[in-house]
Amino acid sequence: MADRVAKAALFDGLVSAAKALASGRRAEIVDVLAQGERPVEEIATEIGQTVANTSQHLQHLLRAGLVRTRRDGNRIYYALADDRVAELWAMLRSVAADHVADIERLATDYLGDRRQLQTVTRAELTRRLRHRDVVVLDVRPAAEYRAGHVAGALSAPIDELTHKIQDLPPDADIIAYCRGPYCVYADQAVRTLTRRGRRAARLEDGYPEWARAGLPVNTLPN
Amino acid sequence: MADRVAKAALFDGLVSAAKALASGRRAEIVDVLAQGERPVEEIATEIGQTVANTSQHLQHLLRAGLVRTRRDGNRIYYALADDRVAELWAMLRSVAADHVADIERLATDYLGDRRQLQTVTRAELTRRLRHRDVVVLDVRPAAEYRAGHVAGALSAPIDELTHKIQDLPPDADIIAYCRGPYCVYADQAVRTLTRRGRRAARLEDGYPEWARAGLPVNTLPN
DNA sequence: CAGCTCGTCAAGCAAACACTTGAATAGTGG
DNA sequence: CCACTATTCAAGTGTTTGCTTGACGAGCTG
Numbered sequence: 001m002a003d004r005v006a007k008a009a010l011f012d013g014l015v016s017a018a019k020a021l022a023s024g025r026r027a028e029i030v031d032v033l034a035q036g037e038r039p040v041e042e043i044a045t046e047i048g049q050t051v052a053n054t055s056q057h058l059q060h061l062l063r064a065g066l067v068r069t070r071r072d073g074n075r076i077y078y079a080l081a082d083d084r085v086a087e088l089w090a091m092l093r094s095v096a097a098d099h100v101a102d103i104e105r106l107a108t109d110y111l112g113d114r115r116q117l118q119t120v121t122r123a124e125l126t127r128r129l130r131h132r133d134v135v136v137l138d139v140r141p142a143a144e145y146r147a148g149h150v151a152g153a154l155s156a157p158i159d160e161l162t163h164k165i166q167d168l169p170p171d172a173d174i175i176a177y178c179r180g181p182y183c184v185y186a187d188q189a190v191r192t193l194t195r196r197g198r199r200a201a202r203l204e205d206g207y208p209e210w211a212r213a214g215l216p217v218n219t220l221p222n
Numbered sequence: 223m224a225d226r227v228a229k230a231a232l233f234d235g236l237v238s239a240a241k242a243l244a245s246g247r248r249a250e251i252v253d254v255l256a257q258g259e260r261p262v263e264e265i266a267t268e269i270g271q272t273v274a275n276t277s278q279h280l281q282h283l284l285r286a287g288l289v290r291t292r293r294d295g296n297r298i299y300y301a302l303a304d305d306r307v308a309e310l311w312a313m314l315r316s317v318a319a320d321h322v323a324d325i326e327r328l329a330t331d332y333l334g335d336r337r338q339l340q341t342v343t344r345a346e347l348t349r350r351l352r353h354r355d356v357v358v359l360d361v362r363p364a365a366e367y368r369a370g371h372v373a374g375a376l377s378a379p380i381d382e383l384t385h386k387i388q389d390l391p392p393d394a395d396i397i398a399y400c401r402g403p404y405c406v407y408a409d410q411a412v413r414t415l416t417r418r419g420r421r422a423a424r425l426e427d428g429y430p431e432w433a434r435a436g437l438p439v440n441t442l443p444n
Numbered sequence: 445c446a447g448c449t450c451g452t453c454a455a456g457c458a459a460a461c462a463c464t465t466g467a468a469t470a471g472t473g474g
Numbered sequence: 475c476c477a478c479t480a481t482t483c484a485a486g487t488g489t490t491t492g493c494t495t496g497a498c499g500a501g502c503t504g
Contacts, residue, residue: 003406004270006332010404011246011253013328017317022244023462024233031233040481048226053463055482065321074471074480081321088317095239095310099287099303106235110228182232184225245492262451275493277452296450296501 020064021092025049026057029078033067034086034208035140035179036147037079086208093181107182117190118201120175122213125150125203128175135172137161139185140207149207150177151216158185161192168198177203177210242286243314247271248279251300255289256308256430257362257401258369259301308430315403329404339412340423342397344435347372347425350397357394359383361407362429371429372399373438380407383414390420399425399432 021027028047032038038046044054058078061067066085070077080086097103108114120128128134129152136153138145145155156164158178168174174193178185186202193200203210211217243249250269254260260268266276280300283289288307292299302308319325330336342350350356351374358375360367367377378386380400390396396415400407408424415422425432433439 003332006328007250008246008270010325010328010332011249013246013322013325014315014318014404015243015246015249016322017314018240018243018249021237021240024230024235024237025462027233027237027240028229041479048230050464051481052465052483055480056462059482065323066317071471076481084313084317084320088313091306091310091313092239093236095288095306096236098306100235100238101287103232103235106228106232110225110232182236184229247492263449272494273451274453274495278492281452293501296448298451 016064020061020066026061029057030089033080035144037077039075039077083212111184111187119204120201121204135168135174137176139176139189140178146220148217148219150210151218158188161189174198174200175203178206180206238286242283242288248283251279252311255302257366259299261297261299305434333406333409341426342423343426357390357396359398361398361411362400368442370439370441372432373440380410383411396420396422397425400428402428
């Protein structure tokens with residue numbers, strides 16, 4: 001049983017990714033970084049924490065190898081170490097959705113009642129993009145759109161959405177998407193659009209899933 | 223920013239599977255349960271903890287929905303809730319192997335130097351089973367063999383292995399497997415067998431991965 | 445039903461964790 | 475080189491976690 005110690009150490013090591021993701025705040029960070037790299041301060045405001053605290057969470061993710069850093073001037077950009085981290089996060093979410101009874105309640109508390117909102121799968125969106133009979137809106141912040149978006153989507157950050165509505169062809173079907181299945185922006189966009197008499201639906205997951213599925217994407221410089 | 227609270231709660235919920243797996247001990251439990259259901263006391267001895275402590279870990283996994291229970295007489299059998307839990311555990315391991323620098327060292331500390339040991343992939347083993355030019359040994363405890371094993375494998379629990387060696391055709395290639403990529407038994411078996419002049423290799427992962435890949439398996443009653 | 449086995453529960457303790465605050469450091473720009 | 479910005483570090487605090495011990499409860503067996 002001298003092995004016990006070594007076995008325990010090995011298994012403690014094998015779960016270090018789980019330890020790193022075993023905090024809602026760090027999961028929020030991963031969810032944001034799945035959209036593209038970000039400097040610390042922006043991540044901090046995104047997750048509603050102090051910069052110092054966010055920095056510590058980032059260090060934790062870094063030690064677990066889930067993120068990497070790049071320095072530019074005096075800001076430090078954090079990014080996911082690779083796609084498998086985003087995949088792990090997606091898997092975690094879906095296991096929780098299947099097995100944890102009150103995820104649904106928590107989701108409704110945060111997102112509101114989603115049952116009225118039309119959703120569209122990736123396959124469906126692909127098909128409709130091919131037929132060009134749909135307008136796709138990326139309602140994430142502009143920086144995330146620039147870092148990568150569904151090929152053919154227009155940028156309409158959620159807080160500029162109302163100004164952009166009039167530019168859209170009045171009879172078009174609109175599909176909005178954002179960061180992932182639990183991101184509020186697309187829900188808000190669909191509600192706003194339907195309130196204004198548009199036909200709108202949301203993509204059932206977000207940009208990272210689209211990109212990871214190998215579907216067509218575009219990026220812009222800067 | 224009233225949303226902050228609801229968002230935090232949602233994300234805390236979404237990571238509950240990660241929280242449940244964020245303990246080496248609970249990961250050991252999941253690794254054992256991936257072989258089939260087990261009563262509490264056996265799990266406790268398997269992971270080298272007291273029954274009370276093990277019971278608490280199991281409750282934790284239960285609350286996260288990762289395991290389910292079944293009562294038989296006065297023992298309670300725990301099992302993984304479904305295959306996706308085993309998949310999540312496999313993904314966690316492989317992310318750690320990729321990103322955590324000292325997994326390799328920890329593995330060597332526990333398993334010894336593996337570099338001498340021949341390994342075989344699932345595809346390779348499938349091929350060789352088809353050609354019937356190989357003997358496959360399941361070196362896990364007999365109960366796990368009964369709960370499910372690679373079709374065509376013989377049961378040779380590691381501590382009975384030495385007695386069983388003589389029954390094996392002297393010139394056969396032998397392939398041993400056990401619980402997964404970080405399980406000691408197959409390594410030990412290969413070392414023992416080669417020390418006795420047999421040609422032996424280990425399957426690079428274990429039974430659960432074989433079964434999840436949809437490859438042929440057998441079970442025995444009891 | 446007495447005594448046994450198996451599992452859970454409750455209380456207690458030390459270690460780890462999440463967050464705060466305030467100070468330190470690296471790099472930029474006048 | 476001084477002031478400024480972005481990030482990290484260090485110390486402090488309250489909370490959570492992992493483990494232990496001992497008591498309790500459920501269900502079998504004689």
